[in-house]
Amino acid sequence: MNTTAKKAFTFSDYWDRYSTITILAIMIIVFGILRPTSFLTGGNLIKIMEQSSITILLGLGEFFAILLGGIDLSVSSTMALSGALTAQLMVNLGLHPILAILIGVILFGAFIGFLNGSLVTATGLPPFIITLGTQAILRSLVYIITSARAVSGLPASFSKTMGGKLFDVIPVPILVALITAAVLTFLTVKCQCGRNLYALGGNSQSAWYAGITVKKHTILAFSISGICAALAGMVNIARLAAAEPNAGTGYETFAIEAVIIGGASFFGGVGKIPKVIIGGLIIGVINNGLNMVGVSSYYQQLAMGCLLILAVTLDRFFGASSKN
Amino acid sequence: MEPIIQMKEITKRFPGVVALNRISFDVRPGEVHVLLGENGAGKSTLMKVLSGAYRPDEGTICLGGKEYSQLTPHLSAEGGISIIYQELSVVNWLDIRENIFMGRLPMKQIGPIRVVDYGEMNTRTTELLKKVNLSSRKPTTSVGDLSISEKQMVEIAKSVAFNAKVIVMDEPTSSLTEEEVQKLFVIIRQLKEEGKGVVFISHKLSEIFEIGDRITIMKDGGYVGTYQVADLTTDDMIRLMVGREIKGTYQHPPEDNFEFGNVIFECKNLTRKDGKAKDVSFSLRRGEILGFSGLVGAGRSETMCAIYGAAPKSSGEIWLHGKQLSIKNPYQALRQGIGLVTENRRETGFFQNFSNKRNISIASQLKKSGCEGLIGLVNGAEEQQIAEKERTEIQIKCASLEQLTAQLSGGNQQKVILGKWMAAGVQLLIFDEPTKGIDVGTKSEIYKLMRGLADEGIGVIVVSSEMPELLGLCDRIAVMAGGRITGMYDVADATEEKLAKAATGESA
Numbered sequence: 050m051n052t053t054a055k056k057a058f059t060f061s062d063y064w065d066r067y068s069t070i071t072i073l074a075i076m077i078i079v080f081g082i083l084r085p086t087s088f089l090t091g092g093n094l095i096k097i098m099e100q101s102s103i104t105i106l107l108g109l110g111e112f113f114a115i116l117l118g119g120i121d122l123s124v125s126s127t128m129a130l131s132g133a134l135t136a137q138l139m140v141n142l143g144l145h146p147i148l149a150i151l152i153g154v155i156l157f158g159a160f161i162g163f164l165n166g167s168l169v170t171a172t173g174l175p176p177f178i179i180t181l182g183t184q185a186i187l188r189s190l191v192y193i194i195t196s197a198r199a200v201s202g203l204p205a206s207f208s209k210t211m212g213g214k215l216f217d218v219i220p221v222p223i224l225v226a227l228i229t230a231a232v233l234t235f236l237t238v239k240c241q242c243g244r245n246l247y248a249l250g251g252n253s254q255s256a257w258y259a260g261i262t263v264k265k266h267t268i269l270a271f272s273i274s275g276i277c278a279a280l281a282g283m284v285n286i287a288r289l290a291a292a293e294p295n296a297g298t299g300y301e302t303f304a305i306e307a308v309i310i311g312g313a314s315f316f317g318g319v320g321k322i323p324k325v326i327i328g329g330l331i332i333g334v335i336n337n338g339l340n341m342v343g344v345s346s347y348y349q350q351l352a353m354g355c356l357l358i359l360a361v362t363l364d365r366f367f368g369a370s371s372k373n
Numbered sequence: 374m375e376p377i378i379q380m381k382e383i384t385k386r387f388p389g390v391v392a393l394n395r396i397s398f399d400v401r402p403g404e405v406h407v408l409l410g411e412n413g414a415g416k417s418t419l420m421k422v423l424s425g426a427y428r429p430d431e432g433t434i435c436l437g438g439k440e441y442s443q444l445t446p447h448l449s450a451e452g453g454i455s456i457i458y459q460e461l462s463v464v465n466w467l468d469i470r471e472n473i474f475m476g477r478l479p480m481k482q483i484g485p486i487r488v489v490d491y492g493e494m495n496t497r498t499t500e501l502l503k504k505v506n507l508s509s510r511k512p513t514t515s516v517g518d519l520s521i522s523e524k525q526m527v528e529i530a531k532s533v534a535f536n537a538k539v540i541v542m543d544e545p546t547s548s549l550t551e552e553e554v555q556k557l558f559v560i561i562r563q564l565k566e567e568g569k570g571v572v573f574i575s576h577k578l579s580e581i582f583e584i585g586d587r588i589t590i591m592k593d594g595g596y597v598g599t600y601q602v603a604d605l606t607t608d609d610m611i612r613l614m615v616g617r618e619i620k621g622t623y624q625h626p627p628e629d630n631f632e633f634g635n636v637i638f639e640c641k642n643l644t645r646k647d648g649k650a651k652d653v654s655f656s657l658r659r660g661e662i663l664g665f666s667g668l669v670g671a672g673r674s675e676t677m678c679a680i681y682g683a684a685p686k687s688s689g690e691i692w693l694h695g696k697q698l699s700i701k702n703p704y705q706a707l708r709q710g711i712g713l714v715t716e717n718r719r720e721t722g723f724f725q726n727f728s729n730k731r732n733i734s735i736a737s738q739l740k741k742s743g744c745e746g747l748i749g750l751v752n753g754a755e756e757q758q759i760a761e762k763e764r765t766e767i768q769i770k771c772a773s774l775e776q777l778t779a780q781l782s783g784g785n786q787q788k789v790i791l792g793k794w795m796a797a798g799v800q801l802l803i804f805d806e807p808t809k810g811i812d813v814g815t816k817s818e819i820y821k822l823m824r825g826l827a828d829e830g831i832g833v834i835v836v837s838s839e840m841p842e843l844l845g846l847c848d849r850i851a852v853m854a855g856g857r858i859t860g861m862y863d864v865a866d867a868t869e870e871k872l873a874k875a876a877t878g879e880s881a
Binding site: 238239240241242243244245247248250251252254255256257258259260261262265266269318319 | 683702707708715723724726727731735738740741742751
């Protein structure tokens with residue numbers, strides 16, 4: 050039994066630990082070789098990170114839904130709704146941007162997530178169905194409250210800060226994503242509730258018998274997802290200096306891809322927050338890189354799809370799940 | 374009379390155990406042959422050999438005038454053997470006729486194509502339903518709308534439709550009302566008259582006397598004998614079914630003059646919302662191990678789940694160390710010092726995605742945290758320390774604390790779970806089938822650990838279907854039947870006969 054501890058470091062062990070970062074590195078190297086002067090510049094790399102920040106934020110929230118073995122399809126609509134509402138708070142009510150952001154994230158984002166979680170626990174239906182429903186409902190609400198028109202005329206201070214750059218170098222959206230990721234890493238690694246969420250995702254029956262309150266923790270997970278989606282909404286309206294009613298349509302797919310490419314198990318209980326960031330960056334690199342190489346955008350989805358299936362297949366054969 | 378089926382000296386071995394040891398069993402036309410034995414006596418294994426699911430290691434089976442060394446499911450069905458399992462195998466979303474003719478739909482030719490002949494199906498189903506006294510139901514009724522008793526009748530109709538010669542009923546009465554049982558018996562008598570053989574498996578002795586002709590008794594996979602039911606008394610049956618040597622005891626020997634302390638735990642008039650436990654009262658003294666005996670489904674695990682807060686109760690009081698507890702969910706049980714080692718380790722005991730360290734520390738860390746586990750930090754150093762301590766104290770054999778618990782042997786997984794509760798500082802620990810699927814050596818280690826807990830003043834309750842385990846470990850044994858406590862014995866007075874009798878609900 051003790052031999053397992055001394056076993057030689059195999060490719061399987063390597064893949065288990067470094068699969069996501071390896072994929073990212075390979076892609077950067079490939080695009081770097083193909084377009085050394087345009088792709089591999091500091092400016093472009095920062096641009097990729099900025100472009101990825103919304104995917105990463107949505108992915109960070111999505112991570113918690115997937116950690117429980119569920120899914121949150123409503124993140125894209127949550128992002129649009131909280132963005133539109135916050136924009137209206139600032140434009141129509143003249144609220145101070147900071148206050149508007151706080152209300153947007155905490156009241157709207159967390160509340161929508163809370164609602165998702167409560168619906169899932171109260172009905173016992175799969176999160177897929179509940180959030181498919183709320184995705185449609187929330188999107189409809191966006192159209193209703195904006196009359197399907199973009200909310201523009203956001204305070205300049207808001208778009209400059211949230212959509213601008215710190216010290217003229219680091220884009221604020223990246224900072225928002227990284228700070229959120231840091232907080233959530235702390236939550237998953239150091240907080241008891243994070244530990245409980247992994248337990249719940251691993252085996253909800255065992256979790257219930259171990260004394261973990263299943264309903265409260267499920268609601269917590271979806272609330273976090275809502276908060277992250279709302280943050281993505283803030284970043285989005287700041288970057289565009291307007292709240293588009295169809296903002297983020299279809300982005301839930303990117304969020305799910307980021308989490309899955311980041312090595313989280315679709316069955317729950319397995320995954321790490323930092324890998325979601327890498328997963329999100331991989332999506333950003335593909336889109337940016339293919340553009341640089343001059344591949345038509347028609348092919349970008351194709352590349353994404355192939356990569357997703359390939360990454361999960363490799364995990365299946367070499368990752369931790371292959372040993373059980 | 375020539376038997377329809379004859380099984381001779383069947384032996385079936387599984388790794389480490391002999392599940393069937395030279396069992397002989399035959400069924401004659403027009404008789405009800407009862408198969409009696411405790412949980413784990415080998416009845417189900419024998420029936421699986423009969424259905425062709427298991428291949429016997431030795432022995433022969435005569436069916437339809439031919440001798441076989443093993444049956445296949447196909448041969449078994451062709452030979453007219455039909456088994457109705459306790460968990461009925463009807464498909465709820467299909468209607469009655471589709472259930473009856475599943476896989477053998479009557480077909481008719483329309484021009485070049487063959488289609489399902491619904492007319493034929495309806496006529497034949499109506500006939501069959503009349504036969505099993507279910508004429509009140511239409512052939513097109515969805516099976517999901519039927520009661521359990523009616524579903525059973527549909528299964529019997531299915532057996533009849535396929536010309537079954539032997540119909541095996543595995544505990545058919547376990548979830549029926551008295552009235553439904555009588556209806557079933559009417560059908561069984563009818564089947565007898567038609568010359569079919571019925572194998573009837575039941576723990577309810579009164580039913581055996583009512584319906585049985587011959588009886589074969591099994592014990593620990595061995596063959597006790599085949600008798601005429603009329604020649605036996607209740608006591609004979611119980612004596613033949615149990616009565617074996619008890620290997621090793623873990624009680625304090627009498628010369629120790631060990632004295633139990635005050636009452637530390639009390640359960641008063643506990644009734645579950647779903648009625649699976651009714652008016653259950655018992656108490657536990659310091660230093661004592663209390664066992665719960667009874668048949669599967671008697672309400673033992675159900676009672677423990679209600680105490681632990683994992684299932685809702687409608688009334689009853691829980692007292693621990695003189696304080697009345699209010700427990701609405703397992704979290705509150707954990708906070709107030711009650712732990713439950715569940716019956717199914719894999720499904721409800723530990724986390725497959727967690728290391729040994731995390732599985733051991735989860736309960737103690739959760740107990741410390743606030744707001745139902747939502748607030749609080751994980752203390753990594755303390756976690757390590759707790760896990761190390763339990764690992765050495767209860768000798769968990771694992772490669773490392775970082776190893777996944779799922780990779781350990783069953784016994785060591787159970788030790789991890791035990792360590793989890795010990796680290797959480799429980800005052801009362803309930804064990805549900807604590808040694809299920811655990812090897813003999815580890816079993817005795819776990820018994821010693823349990824006795825050690827009791828000696829430390831922690832309340833220990835054990836639910837077990839293995840009577841020797843209860844007799845060898847417990848100081849007192851409660852017996853449950855039908856959700857109620859039907860007997861309470863000091864171990865000195867308890868015998869397997871008494872326990873078995875109380876478990877069948879014969880007398881208290």
